[in-house]
Amino acid sequence: MGTALAELGRVHFVGVGGVGMSAVARVMVARGVVVSGSDAKDLPVMRDLARLGARIAVGYDARNLVDAETVVAGSAIRPENPELVEARARGLRVLHRSEALAAAMAGSRVLAVAGTHGKTTTTSMAAWMLRGAGLDPSFAIGANIPALGVNAAHGATDIFVAEADESDASFLNYRPLVEVITNVEADHLDHYGTAEAVHAAFDEFAGLLPSEGLLVACGDDAGARGVAERRRAALGGRPRVLLYGTSADADVRLLLEPSGPSLEWEGGKVPLPLSVPGTHNALNAAGAFAAVVVGLGAQPEAAAASLATFSGAARRFEFKGEARGVRVYDDYAHHPTEVRAALEAARGVAGEGRVHVLFQPHLFSRTREFAGQFAAALSAADTVRVLDIYPAREDPIPGVTSQLVTDGLPAGSYAPSAPQAVAELAALAVPGDIVLTVGAGDVTALGPLLLEALEGPGGRGESDNGA
Structure with missing residues (x-):
């Protein structure tokens, strides 16, 4: 094919x-x-x-x-x-x-990473760990990876690591040997129509594996676990199905210990020296580890140890800079679950500081479907400003605006203009705070403007002595 x-x-x-x-x-x-x-x-x-x-x-x-x-x-x-x-x-x-990528991957041992969230980071971690274990894979990832220097490369081995995009079901064009499914939730309903159709597409994706293949699914996510259980029931032990996560029945178990996270599986136990924050990233690392070690034979200690120098993917809680004691981060989150994860990471990094969020909804259809859930996720921030919807590939839908989100947030959360939002957040932020730009659109360009505003006379980021 x-x-x-x-x-x-x-x-x-x-x-x-x-x-x-x-x-x-x-x-x-x-x-x-x-x-x-x-x-x-x-x-x-x-x-x-x-x-x-x-x-x-x-x-x-x-x-x-x-x-x-x-x-x-x-x-x-x-x-x-x-x-x-x-x-x-x-x-x-x-x-x-996707068909062009499938042609480029033909003849390789393909590791394909899919999921509603986390696939870019998990794909990046897998490529990074393979390199750290002395294997040089080809890879194609849907974001620039500062640690790797590029978003794609032709490697020296027959391994090809690819991010598998489910948004339009084009991930069904691939023929992987190993799959990772990070999670399965309703999204891209402009294409699928129903949540049931999304789950069915992931079932079909899992069905692409050959008998000697390996399906690696997150046991902490109900959707991914469901795919794994249905494959096990349908095919028995071929292809092999493996769960990762914090649950007691995980084949590769993530242990969140006071000394730091570690992974335990039938081959032993290794520390997980992560430099990117959040439990979601520890789960991403567990999935990538399971795929490259169990599925592709990478040396486990070397693979895990390499994560100490993995700095993350572009626009995935990416540090943009610090001005007057206020740190600015940028995150691609464009689904409520992703927004919650980004804010959890921000809280962990901010400590006693406050978290201020500048959010740009992505797509009219997604905003219509998830407005209430976006508001609930954003409520975890101390301050929220919501920009107008970034349309991307869509035409406007009558009655669908950012107000559907801000209706569930405190008064003043809507930002009629980006410059106004930048000025307001810069004025509110004090040393120790975090400002986070969130969304899959051009909100990413506002990080540098926030840093400029914080450095200017309007920002409150200076210390008490004026230094």
Whole structure:
């Protein structure tokens, strides 16, 4: 099933600046494929690809295809895009991004990480641990990983680690040997329609494993555990199913001890020297460890020890800087469960300090479905400001605004403008506090502005002696 990499010929990526698209393009360039690409904006990753030998254009134009034989596009690219129109008019092969990644992974031992939350960090940890254990995997991840230096690479071994995106069910295009399912919750209902359809898609994903494969699922999450139990019931012991988490029946058990977290499994016990905060990250590490050690044979002590130098993925509780004693972090959280986890991590880091959150809802459909849950999650912060909805790929839905979220929060939580929100939070923050920008949209750009505001005369971040 699928298309072999050698069959693709010259490949053109529509929307090559996207983090997921650029990851596939980077791997293909490294494997000798002639690559071109375009995007609406001139993004830094495009210049990286150009330096590697790809032909890159800014702006969409049918002429960008030139001699392309295969065109790759993601779900965010609209059918009327002039390059897609030209590709179809010329009868070129048109692949979804996931199909192109599947072609790049063909012939490898594939570790695919899926889940409603945590898959980017878990994928990154798996690639990092494999490297730490002396194995050099290829990988493609949906975020830049500062510790790895890139979001994708062609490795020296036959192992390929990939983040498997469930948002449009495109993760069903992969053929993994090992799978990690971090959790399963209702999300992306604009595509699936119902929570039941989301769970069914993960069941189908688990069903992709060969008889010699391994399914690694989080026993602490009801959705992931459900997938694992249904696979066990349907197939017995083939493929193997393994649970990780804090529960007593976990095959790889996370122990949260006063001396620090550790992992216990049939092969022994190892400390887990995490440098990223939050119980959710300890669970992510447990899942990655189970996959690379049990599923791919990595040396356990070396794999676990490598996490001491893992600094996290971009936009996953990423430290942006400190000004006048106030620390600013940025997190990609765009589902209520993710927002709760980000705030839990922030509380752990802030200690006695306060937590101030600048939240940008992502997608009208998601805001409509989860507005009350977002408000409940955000209520854990000391101060909240909510920006207008970031539409991404969606058109507005009548009656769906950020007010659906702020209706469940204290008066004044709605921020009519980003500059106003930045100014208000900078004025409220004092030394020891944390300010957290949250959301999958362009709210990430406000971190540097918060630092500037904190350093300015409007910020209260200075110490009592004015230093």
